[in-house]
Amino acid sequence: MINHTPLARAFWNRGRVRGCPVYDMHGHMGPYSAIYFPRGETARMIETMDEAGVAMLCFSHHHALTAPDIGNAPAIKAVRAYPKRLRAYCALNANYPETIRREVRTFDRYRDVYVGYKTLADYHGIPISAEPYKPAWEHADACGLLVLNHTWGGSANDGAESVREVAGAYPRAKILLGHSLHGDWDAAVEIAREFPNVYLELTAVLDDRGAIERFAEGAGSDRMLFGTDLPWFDPHHGIGALLSADITDADRHNILHRNAEKLLAPFVPEIKAGR
């Protein structure tokens, strides 16, 4: 059995744990050109969430990230179909500045759907600190919204330097470093320590043994968030990695749900009410 803690035993035996709901803060949805997904559609993703005890998934739809013609409409539809299980990030593409301005203008129509914004700067080829994103950053800063950014070590678009720029400029935005500057682990820790509005999100980090311990020790488990890129990665794999890591069950509770509950409380009535 993985490790020997009460939480590990519970997940090992049952696959999900009532006292430890999981909040997946980095998901997607729908088909994607490069990957075959057996469970990419909304209903199948909800099944996966049920199996692993994932209470809520915050996601951006693949269409919104890869097909500007389609945009965020499929995400809005999915959240409204499963309002207790899903929230969306309004996905932005800086190659189309007018759509960013429009998304910011209309954001309040979708307060039941969105918790903030999502950037995918490396894929779109424009730095997260670039001018086209400015209206969204200013909006997030003014309203305390979450901004999930794909971040990768060494990237000119969403590496450490770009993250420092936006973290300093927009201190009231809650900035989630998707993949935690993958590979540039020391910079991720330094930035989390330097900027209290930055959180380390663990998608694709959970299969790098040693990173979890380094983050927990250097930045603190209260700054770490669970994520899987669902439907890319099996949540049980991510949970199992956390159970294997040399951290405490208190750390695991922080990472799997407590930190997310605090971040999501302003946006999700059930969490605000202490469900």
Place this chain on the structure above:
Amino acid sequence: MEFFDCNCWFGLPQKRHLAPVETADRLLAEMDRAGVAKALVWHITQRECSASAGNDFLAKAIAAHDRLAGCWTILPPQCGETPPARELFDRMARTNLRALRAFPSDHRYLLNRVTLGPLLDEAVRAKVPLLLSVAKGTDWRDVYALLAEFPDLTCVVCDHGCWGTDRQFRPLIERYPRVYIDLAAYLLDGGIEDFVEKYGPDRMLFSTGFPDAYHGGMMLALRHAKIPEAAKCAIASGNLERILSEARL
């Protein structure tokens, strides 16, 4: 369910690694902590230092540990660095190295009949498995070209990546009956279930990629996969036990 990890390594890499595991004793301690019964291992010196020296190093390192079996790293025979196949297999049998590994890109040779014909012909006849890591020293074109020349080779494709590899490995599974995939990087949600439904459980092998990855990730994923218990047991250890028992070293 007993876990037999078909793809893990130990030793100190030349470049900085997040959490290396230096010795066989440390590896076993980590396996005990996780609940992994056995492992088919290789040593980092086999890839980064010298295949020949690394083979000897690995054999000595695991000699006292019957829960660890090793992999012999092959080289082209033309430079006199690899003994003839039968002699090689005898040495492997004596040192509990029960499978072959190859790192053709790192070791600068082509993984094909011109280079390795007699050795791999004998591996086919003796059903000695060859493990290839798509992330470490091999690529998909190497694997496809090799299997076109040796269609009956027992071949385990390892570390095939977490970014969607079904379109790359499924054609091999369908074409070549003795090709297997490992699980170390197969994080795809629903992937195990989908594979087992289409191909059955006999072509998939549990592995972790340790120490690059945590033991517990794939253990928990397999434990709670929506497939029959017998299929889980086959993937966790039964298939690898069968493959190794078939090898006539």
